[in-house]
Every structure is written in C-alpha cells, then in structure tokens.
Amino acid sequence: MLDWEHIFATRSSRMKASEIRELLKLLEQPDIISFAGGIPDPALFPAQEFQAAYAEIFSSSQVNAALQYSVSEGYKPLRDWIVADVAKIGIECSADNVFITSGSQQALDYLGKLFLSPNDTALVTWPTYLGALSAFNAYEPNYDQLSLNGNRTPEGYRDTAAKAGGQVKFAYLSADFSNPTGETIGQEGREKLLALADEMDIAILEDAAYQHLRFNGQAISPILALDIARKGGIENTRTIYSGSFSKTLAPGLRVGFVIAAMPVIRKLVLMKQAADLHSSTINQIAIEHVASRGFDAQVAKIKKVYSGRRDAMLAALEKYMPKNTSWTKPEGGMFVWVTLPEGMDGAELLAKSLATERVAFVPGKAFYADGSNANSLRISFSCANDQMIDEGIKRLGRLISNSVAGDNETLPII
Amino acid sequence: MLDWEHIFATRSSRMKASEIRELLKLLEQPDIISFAGGIPDPALFPAQEFQAAYAEIFSSSQVNAALQYSVSEGYKPLRDWIVADVAKIGIECSADNVFITSGSQQALDYLGKLFLSPNDTALVTWPTYLGALSAFNAYEPNYDQLSLNGNRTPEGYRDTAAKAGGQVKFAYLSADFSNPTGETIGQEGREKLLALADEMDIAILEDAAYQHLRFNGQAISPILALDIARKGGIENTRTIYSGSFSKTLAPGLRVGFVIAAMPVIRKLVLMKQAADLHSSTINQIAIEHVASRGFDAQVAKIKKVYSGRRDAMLAALEKYMPKNTSWTKPEGGMFVWVTLPEGMDGAELLAKSLATERVAFVPGKAFYADGSNANSLRISFSCANDQMIDEGIKRLGRLISNSVAGDNETLPII
Structure with missing residues (x-):
C-alpha cells in the first residue's frame, strides 16, 4: 500500500x-x-407535502428543468421565498443577497474557504458547534475564544492572532438556541459583538440553523437585522447569516442558504460554481413548493x-x-x-x-x-x-x- | 460598503x-x-423512470430515511450498484472503495483539497477541463503540462515544481472523450502515465465523466483498471477514478462518485462530513432505483x-x-x-x-x-x-x- x-x-x-x-x-x-x-x-x-411536491414537478412542464443543471446562485423562486420570510425578522434584502447551499454545513465550509488563510484566527464561542470547527479546520486556522463579557479587547485579539501568524477574520456564533448549549445571546450581547466587529473590521458569521425553533420568550432580532438597522442597508453590513431547512422541513434534501452583502455572495457563487456547480435543482424546487404552501x-x-x-x-x-x-x-x-x-x-x-x-x-x-x-x-x-x-x-x-x-x-x- | x-x-x-x-x-x-x-x-x-422512483420512495417505508440525514460515504445500495457496474470494465473493488459526491465536480474540488497545498503542482493536459482548473485554483497550485510523448522527464517535472515552491502531487486527465477535445488516450499512453506516476510517486486523477458514452471503436481499460492489474489489487493503486450520473441519467440530482484505495476514501469521507455532511439522501436513492432498473x-x-x-x-x-x-x-x-x-x-x-x-x-x-x-x-x-x-x-x-x-x-x- x-x-x-x-x-x-x-x-x-x-x-x-x-x-x-x-x-x-x-x-x-x-x-x-x-x-x-x-x-x-x-x-x-412533512412527507405528504414532499410527496405532492415531487409528483407535481414530474407532472408539470418544469420536469426537464428540474433534472437539468441550474445556476450556482440557486433557484430564484426559493430565494424570493427566503427574502419574504426573513423580512419578517427585520432582514431587508433582495434575492441577489441570497445564495442557496447544500445545507448550512456547506455554508460553514464555504465561509471558512472564503475568509481563512492558514494561521488566520477565527473567534468562536467556548463551546461552539463541532461541525463549524470541522469545516474551518480544512483551512488551517487558529481559534481564539469569543467573549462578549468585556474581558477581551480588540488589541488582545489582534496580538494573539498576530503571534499565531495571521489576522482575525471573523467571529462565528449561533445566536439562538445554539448547538451545543441551547442558549441564546441577548440583544445587548449582539450589539456588543457588532461594535467589536466594527472596531476590529472583521466579519460576523451568524449561524441561524435553529432560529425558527423558539418555544417561548421574546424573539430577539438576528445580528444581521441589527447590523442592517445600524448601517442603513444590507450592502453596508459585515454580518453573514446562514440558515437551513434541515431542522424545519427535512435535512435529506440538503438545502440551506446564506444571506449577505453582494460582494460576499458574488464570491460564494464563484466558489460554488467551481466546487459543485449548484445544489440539487429538483430538491430546491421541492423545498420551495413545500415552504411556500405551509412553512409556518x-x-x-x-x-x-x-x-x-x-x-x-x-x-x-x-x-x-x-x-x-x-x-x-x-x-x-x-x-x-x-x-x-x-x-x-x-x-x-x-x-x-x-x-x-x-x-x-x-x-x-x-x-x-x-x-x-x-x-x-x-x-x-x-x-x-x-x-x-x-x-x-x-x-x-x-x-x-x-x-x-x-x-x-x-x-x-x- | x-x-x-x-x-x-x-x-x-x-x-x-x-x-x-x-x-x-x-x-x-x-x-x-x-x-x-x-x-x-x-x-x-429518463423522466418517467425518475417519476416512478420518487413516487416509490414516498409510498414505501423508506420515506423517513430518504428525508433524513445519512452517512457521508453515500447510500450503500448505490455504492453496491457502482461496484457491479465498474467490474464490467475491469475495476475490481468493494463498496468501501466507493464514495458518493454531489456530482463529479465535487470530486475535483475534494481531490484538490486533499492533495494541494499552496504552490504545489498539478500536472494537467494542455488543454484540460476548465472546471478542473476552477476547482483546483481554490487551493492555489501551479500547473505544469502533462505530456505523454516523452519530451518531459520526472526530473524536469520535479525541478519545475520545486522552483514554484512545492511538489508535484498528481496528474489530472480525462482519458475517454475528454472535455474539451473529445479525444481518447490509448492504452499505451495510459501505461506510460502509470509508469510516470509510479516513478514520481504521485496520484493520478482519472476523470471518467464521459466514459459510458463510447459510440464506436474499441473500449480501452480505465487507467484505474490497468493500475489494479499491475498492482494486484485496488489497495495498492495510485489512481483515483471519478464518475458521474450527470451525462447518463440527469445532472439536476447532483450525484457522482469516486473510486480509490481506502486511505483516500477515508480522507474524502472525513472531508465531506466537515464540508456538507452528505449528498442528498433522497436523490441517491432515486438514482439507485433508476440505475438498477435500466441503466444500460x-x-x-x-x-x-x-x-x-x-x-x-x-x-x-x-x-x-x-x-x-x-x-x-x-x-x-x-x-x-x-x-x-x-x-x-x-x-x-x-x-x-x-x-x-x-x-x-x-x-x-x-x-x-x-x-x-x-x-x-x-x-x-x-x-x-x-x-x-x-x-x-x-x-x-x-x-x-x-x-x-x-x-x-x-x-x-x-
């Protein structure tokens, strides 16, 4: 061997x-x-709803398009549905700000690939989603502990990153009911993070995989929504929001998404074109059918x-x-x-x-x-x-x- | 902005x-x-066949599994089908040597990721598949011209790679009806490549996306089959074969595969687990249904x-x-x-x-x-x-x- x-x-x-x-x-x-x-x-x-969705695709004129190659950005009606859904939680954007991924795990891989050169630093919570560490590891970063309680300074993060041979590129976190702790970061913490990211000129990766699953308590605006409110529009923001249909509809279709300013989306589209062309056409259509008819x-x-x-x-x-x-x-x-x-x-x-x-x-x-x-x-x-x-x-x-x-x-x- | x-x-x-x-x-x-x-x-x-396949999945006890997360290696019955199909062209292997990807474009991305550190060299034909260059580019390699007509020596390749700051990691090519030229490499050329790769101790990436589409002329054994014949078994080979259902069944489902020795497959599985967990479960099952009932x-x-x-x-x-x-x-x-x-x-x-x-x-x-x-x-x-x-x-x-x-x-x- x-x-x-x-x-x-x-x-x-x-x-x-x-x-x-x-x-x-x-x-x-x-x-x-x-x-x-x-x-x-x-x-x-929602198995019956998916059954109806696939049956409808095959009995419509859409069938050939559903089985064919499609654009790397993702299926436009699905991106439109996402735009309308996130508008409800304060994320004002257009379909040009939405990029379809093969589950939100792929978003983490692509964002690691987009930002991390070897020895750069990613700030993550202690603990954090294990799958995010796995995705980022491929790009050979260092990690530093993201702390929102004031015991770390921008200079401290920068010095630690420089000693490790790179620069801080982003802070990654799950703001709502995080995997693994189930905890939620309050609005004050989110605002602190935005101030820190502005001061350090880094990106924020907001993993919103569980965002729809609030059982009780007051909903808190996504970090991206707060960033848009501060900056007057999504094109001026530094927050990259990733979502998923895996926890709400079904994970086996592998459909998730990223919402961000267009310079980020354009790079992600090019990356996807080179990495797997596009996510499954037929599955994106099926998700759009099921979501638009009964997501809530x-x-x-x-x-x-x-x-x-x-x-x-x-x-x-x-x-x-x-x-x-x-x-x-x-x-x-x-x-x-x-x-x-x-x-x-x-x-x-x-x-x-x-x-x-x-x-x-x-x-x-x-x-x-x-x-x-x-x-x-x-x-x-x-x-x-x-x-x-x-x-x-x-x-x-x-x-x-x-x-x-x-x-x-x-x-x-x- | x-x-x-x-x-x-x-x-x-x-x-x-x-x-x-x-x-x-x-x-x-x-x-x-x-x-x-x-x-x-x-x-x-084969739209009717796919229609029947999805309908059957939804009316069977398999439906929940089809919509759920699944293993990173890929759907076992599909891997078994591939094992039987490639046995016909001299590739003897087990399901442990088969890894399902989201189209063969993803195989190229993953293989670039597995082998290429920045400044390493990939040998490619002049011309070669544009999508392979796009996939590999993300890993910042240099390229050198793969020549099978004897005008380049292993030392020459090595020196050029060393001057570029890395080492030669693999030779990538499409052996049958290549994109873009439509040309096929004869058995002599394939044997030369195997000898070169053995001498240089590099991998061979055999892109077989068009392999099933021979209209006339004598079929030539895949490079992997020749490698297996030389080495007495797939575990001793250095050829990594990538295939696709995009040209034969339909590209919109995004299902392709890699066949290789187990040390390579194990790394690809870990990579996929970190990068997108697995390819669409339901689509892998649908491809297996359609392939097993009427691929030929x-x-x-x-x-x-x-x-x-x-x-x-x-x-x-x-x-x-x-x-x-x-x-x-x-x-x-x-x-x-x-x-x-x-x-x-x-x-x-x-x-x-x-x-x-x-x-x-x-x-x-x-x-x-x-x-x-x-x-x-x-x-x-x-x-x-x-x-x-x-x-x-x-x-x-x-x-x-x-x-x-x-x-x-x-x-x-x-």
Missing part, C-alpha cells in the same frame, strides 16, 4: 474522525436511549412537539440530577447543556453509561476548540419521547451520582 | 467568473445556435442520439470548414475541438460570431492553464439537432473563411 501521507496536503492532517460521527453509529443499537444526535424527529417530516404550519407543528420534549427534559433533570450539576434552560432548539461536578469527565461518563446504563449523549469536550471543559455534556431532546426522557435522565442521574460517590473503576472506552 | 478584499483569504483572488458560465447565459437567447454548453439534452432524461438501456438510448449528432457535426465540419482548419474525430462524448488558422483568436471569433452569425461555442484559450493556444475552440454536439448543426457550422465556416481573408475590424467583446 502507498504512503499517501506525504502526497496529501498539509490540511489533511486536521481531518480526523469526530466524536459526533462515531456516536451517530450508536443510534442504530435499539436498546440505547440516545440523547446524542442533534437530528430532527423523522416522524415530524409545519414550524408550529414541530415547535409544539419539541417544546413538550424540552419541558419533559427540564423536568427530568430537576427530578434526577444530583445537586452538584447544573444545566441550561433553553427557550428553543434541540439541546440542553449539562455541567458536571468539577473533575468529572464527560467522555469517561459516556463510556460507563454505554456499558451499564445504555444512555448516549455527547461529551462536552468535543465542542471546545482547545479541548477544555471535560466536565460537561450535550443532551438532545429532539428525538426522544417523554417516557424515554424520564427513563434516560433517571439512569444518567444515577450514574453521575454514583460517579460522584467515588466510583473510579476504569472501564474501556467503547 | 466594506472593503472585503483584505478580509478574504488569499485563495479568493483566484476565484473569478469563468467564460463557460458567462456563455451559459447565452443559451437562453432563442435565436442563438449554441454549441457552447457541454450539457446533456434534457429531452433524453438508457445509455444505449442516449448513445444512439449523440452518436448521430457527432456524425452530423463531423459531416458539417467536412462540408463547411475552410482548408486551414482541423478538428478532432471523437469516438464518443459530447465535444469536437477545432484548431483555427495560426494567429486567429477564438475569443475574437466568438465576439464576431455572436454579433453577426449568432453561433455560440467556447474559445479554446479557456481550457489552457497558461491561457495559450488562442487559435482553437470547443464545439458541443449534445444539444443540437442535425439541422441546427448543419446551419450553425455553415455559418461558422463562413465566418472563419471571411476572417482568414483578412477581416481585421475590431468588434467589441460581448
């Missing part, structure tokens, strides 16, 4: 198997209660279910978790973030849990760019019913209590 | 609008006879039509082209490559042609990594009927004859 390593590019050394991926394989074991995946419940997919009703339906599961999860945590643990109280999304007693390791806990309690979750360390904060874990409530949530958290609480009590046997990592 | 240029990565300066893209826009003008696009004729799409019949159907158009194109060229032009005689694919009289510029000819004759084609210069050989052009016969071919080539021949005769007026480039 060849020694491929010396032919591969340097960036390939940062492409490693992720914990999330290995964990997704566990979902297929039927006796596991899994809070690991951040995936939507397939029982909630579909969102209302899934919010009702996920909201109930969030309530069940918070109730179970309250009931079963030992005293020296804490957790977030998300107002939407799919995740709760649990902080374990100091010194406890989420990865070790997972190994024990799979061996004895058969409950799956994601160890928190995976979401830290520096691998710190081992004493945390992400639990998702999106795919579990109330009974599974109660039983799973009961077992998990028991395991944590026993571990706190000094159970130091070493079990093999599975 | 912000000055984005200083925030963008250095690679973004190589992302520019391509001539092909601008030309595709011309296709929408109804009075143009276009030989420009290399796209399949939509009248040949579909290929036979389109070959018959394209073969007739190739014949009409060659007959028209013979009839109308002035003496001092020459062209390739492809045994398959979608393209003929025309060499114009020395000193004539294909781009200038296109400007004149659009202004007066209303015939579109792609100037040859676009396919040269160094922008040389302006006196050439690519014409596609895939989407034109016999009458359009005769009329279009008649006009083109007239224009070239007149240009040869000394028409040096400068017309604006459109």
Whole structure:
C-alpha cells in the first residue's frame, strides 16, 4: 500500500474522525436511549407535502428543468421565498443577497474557504458547534475564544492572532438556541459583538440553523437585522447569516442558504460554481413548493412537539440530577447543556453509561476548540419521547451520582 | 460598503467568473445556435423512470430515511450498484472503495483539497477541463503540462515544481472523450502515465465523466483498471477514478462518485462530513432505483442520439470548414475541438460570431492553464439537432473563411 501521507496536503492532517460521527453509529443499537444526535424527529417530516411536491414537478412542464443543471446562485423562486420570510425578522434584502447551499454545513465550509488563510484566527464561542470547527479546520486556522463579557479587547485579539501568524477574520456564533448549549445571546450581547466587529473590521458569521425553533420568550432580532438597522442597508453590513431547512422541513434534501452583502455572495457563487456547480435543482424546487404552501404550519407543528420534549427534559433533570450539576434552560432548539461536578469527565461518563446504563449523549469536550471543559455534556431532546426522557435522565442521574460517590473503576472506552 | 478584499483569504483572488458560465447565459437567447454548453439534452432524461422512483420512495417505508440525514460515504445500495457496474470494465473493488459526491465536480474540488497545498503542482493536459482548473485554483497550485510523448522527464517535472515552491502531487486527465477535445488516450499512453506516476510517486486523477458514452471503436481499460492489474489489487493503486450520473441519467440530482484505495476514501469521507455532511439522501436513492432498473438501456438510448449528432457535426465540419482548419474525430462524448488558422483568436471569433452569425461555442484559450493556444475552440454536439448543426457550422465556416481573408475590424467583446 502507498504512503499517501506525504502526497496529501498539509490540511489533511486536521481531518480526523469526530466524536459526533462515531456516536451517530450508536443510534442504530435499539436498546440505547440516545440523547446524542442533534437530528430532527423523522416522524415530524412533512412527507405528504414532499410527496405532492415531487409528483407535481414530474407532472408539470418544469420536469426537464428540474433534472437539468441550474445556476450556482440557486433557484430564484426559493430565494424570493427566503427574502419574504426573513423580512419578517427585520432582514431587508433582495434575492441577489441570497445564495442557496447544500445545507448550512456547506455554508460553514464555504465561509471558512472564503475568509481563512492558514494561521488566520477565527473567534468562536467556548463551546461552539463541532461541525463549524470541522469545516474551518480544512483551512488551517487558529481559534481564539469569543467573549462578549468585556474581558477581551480588540488589541488582545489582534496580538494573539498576530503571534499565531495571521489576522482575525471573523467571529462565528449561533445566536439562538445554539448547538451545543441551547442558549441564546441577548440583544445587548449582539450589539456588543457588532461594535467589536466594527472596531476590529472583521466579519460576523451568524449561524441561524435553529432560529425558527423558539418555544417561548421574546424573539430577539438576528445580528444581521441589527447590523442592517445600524448601517442603513444590507450592502453596508459585515454580518453573514446562514440558515437551513434541515431542522424545519427535512435535512435529506440538503438545502440551506446564506444571506449577505453582494460582494460576499458574488464570491460564494464563484466558489460554488467551481466546487459543485449548484445544489440539487429538483430538491430546491421541492423545498420551495413545500415552504411556500405551509412553512409556518409545519414550524408550529414541530415547535409544539419539541417544546413538550424540552419541558419533559427540564423536568427530568430537576427530578434526577444530583445537586452538584447544573444545566441550561433553553427557550428553543434541540439541546440542553449539562455541567458536571468539577473533575468529572464527560467522555469517561459516556463510556460507563454505554456499558451499564445504555444512555448516549455527547461529551462536552468535543465542542471546545482547545479541548477544555471535560466536565460537561450535550443532551438532545429532539428525538426522544417523554417516557424515554424520564427513563434516560433517571439512569444518567444515577450514574453521575454514583460517579460522584467515588466510583473510579476504569472501564474501556467503547 | 466594506472593503472585503483584505478580509478574504488569499485563495479568493483566484476565484473569478469563468467564460463557460458567462456563455451559459447565452443559451437562453432563442435565436442563438449554441454549441457552447457541454450539457446533456434534457429531452433524453429518463423522466418517467425518475417519476416512478420518487413516487416509490414516498409510498414505501423508506420515506423517513430518504428525508433524513445519512452517512457521508453515500447510500450503500448505490455504492453496491457502482461496484457491479465498474467490474464490467475491469475495476475490481468493494463498496468501501466507493464514495458518493454531489456530482463529479465535487470530486475535483475534494481531490484538490486533499492533495494541494499552496504552490504545489498539478500536472494537467494542455488543454484540460476548465472546471478542473476552477476547482483546483481554490487551493492555489501551479500547473505544469502533462505530456505523454516523452519530451518531459520526472526530473524536469520535479525541478519545475520545486522552483514554484512545492511538489508535484498528481496528474489530472480525462482519458475517454475528454472535455474539451473529445479525444481518447490509448492504452499505451495510459501505461506510460502509470509508469510516470509510479516513478514520481504521485496520484493520478482519472476523470471518467464521459466514459459510458463510447459510440464506436474499441473500449480501452480505465487507467484505474490497468493500475489494479499491475498492482494486484485496488489497495495498492495510485489512481483515483471519478464518475458521474450527470451525462447518463440527469445532472439536476447532483450525484457522482469516486473510486480509490481506502486511505483516500477515508480522507474524502472525513472531508465531506466537515464540508456538507452528505449528498442528498433522497436523490441517491432515486438514482439507485433508476440505475438498477435500466441503466444500460438508457445509455444505449442516449448513445444512439449523440452518436448521430457527432456524425452530423463531423459531416458539417467536412462540408463547411475552410482548408486551414482541423478538428478532432471523437469516438464518443459530447465535444469536437477545432484548431483555427495560426494567429486567429477564438475569443475574437466568438465576439464576431455572436454579433453577426449568432453561433455560440467556447474559445479554446479557456481550457489552457497558461491561457495559450488562442487559435482553437470547443464545439458541443449534445444539444443540437442535425439541422441546427448543419446551419450553425455553415455559418461558422463562413465566418472563419471571411476572417482568414483578412477581416481585421475590431468588434467589441460581448
């Protein structure tokens, strides 16, 4: 066999198997209660609506266009629908500001590719979405901790980035019900971030994958909307907003989008033309059909279910978790973030849990760019019913209590 | 508006609008006879078969899985189908050697990403597929001319690459009915390339997008098949084969694939997981349905039509082209490559042609990594009927004859 390593590019050394991926394989074991995946419940997919959409495409004059190559910008009626949808949350833009991607994961890859030269710095929250770190890693950046509580200065960020051999290019974050913590950044935090980005002359990457999934509490304007309000129009903004249909309609079609000022969109279009030409034509048309006929009703339906599961999860945590643990109280999304007693390791806990309690979750360390904060874990409530949530958290609480009590046997990592 | 240029990565300066893209826009003008696009004729799409495939997915128990996230490797039954199909042309492999991409354009992007560090060298034919240059450009390589006629030595390639600041990583080529020339590399040339790659310890990227479209003549084993025969098994090979369903079934679903030794596939899977998670689940299932039920019949159907158009194109060229032009005689694919009289510029000819004759084609210069050989052009016969071919080539021949005769007026480039 060849020694491929010396032919591969340097960036390939940062492409490693992720914990999330290995964990997704566990979902297929039927006796596991899994809070690991951040995936939507397939029982909630608008399958009939998609069935009707594909059937309509094939019985219309659109069929040949649906099966043919199409433009890299994306299907114009879908971009028009997105323009109307985001206008409701204060994002005033035109279809020229909207770019269709193959899921919002592709937006993260493309934005990493657009901004990051090797050794540049990306500011990310500690913790952050693991998939964002994976996407950016291909472009060999350094990471620094994005902090909105005033303990970092623009000069400090700049100095750290310069020492690492590059410059700060952007701050990436999920403002609403973030993966992995479920937390939301308030308007004050968003305004602070905009001021910081203006001062540092960097971009803001606003990952809005969960934005539609607010169960309660007051909606907060997207960072891009606040940026537009400050600057008088989207062409003067520095915020790049990425959205997805994966959490609301269905992920299997791979349709997401980016909204930004036109100089950014033009580069992304050229990048896509070179990288995969365009996202699936037929799927973009199907998404537009389903979205334009009942997006709000579909969102209302899934919010009702996920909201109930969030309530069940918070109730179970309250009931079963030992005293020296804490957790977030998300107002939407799919995740709760649990902080374990100091010194406890989420990865070790997972190994024990799979061996004895058969409950799956994601160890928190995976979401830290520096691998710190081992004493945390992400639990998702999106795919579990109330009974599974109660039983799973009961077992998990028991395991944590026993571990706190000094159970130091070493079990093999599975 | 912000000055984005200083925030963008250095690679973004190589992302520019391509001539092909601008030309595709011309296709929408109804009075143009276009030989420009290399796209399949939509009248040949197996639309009824796709209609049945999507309908079957929605009326089966597979529907939730089809709309859900899926594995980055690709849909296993589709990979199994590909394994069986390529076995017929001497590529013995398992599903573990097959990786599904969003069209074969994505394979080129991923392979550039996997192999090319900035200033590394990619060997490409002069001319080569423009989309390959676009895909690789994002990784800031240099190009050197791949020559199989013995006028270059491994040392020569290595020295040139070292002077450019990197090393030679791969040779990229299309072996069958290449885009843009329509030419096929014989078995001797393929064996020479394998010997060169072994000696230089580089990868071979075999772009087989048109491989199924042979109209006449003896089929030649793919480079990967020859490599497997030399090395005794795919795990010892250095050839990476990329294929596509875009030319045979339909491009709008964005489904292609890569076949290679497992160390390469494993890296590509990790890359895809980070870049867009996976290709559309539902489309992969639909492609598998249609391919497994009638791929060979579909290929036979389109070959018959394209073969007739190739014949009409060659007959028209013979009839109308002035003496001092020459062209390739492809045994398959979608393209003929025309060499114009020395000193004539294909781009200038296109400007004149659009202004007066209303015939579109792609100037040859676009396919040269160094922008040389302006006196050439690519014409596609895939989407034109016999009458359009005769009329279009008649006009083109007239224009070239007149240009040869000394028409040096400068017309604006459109």
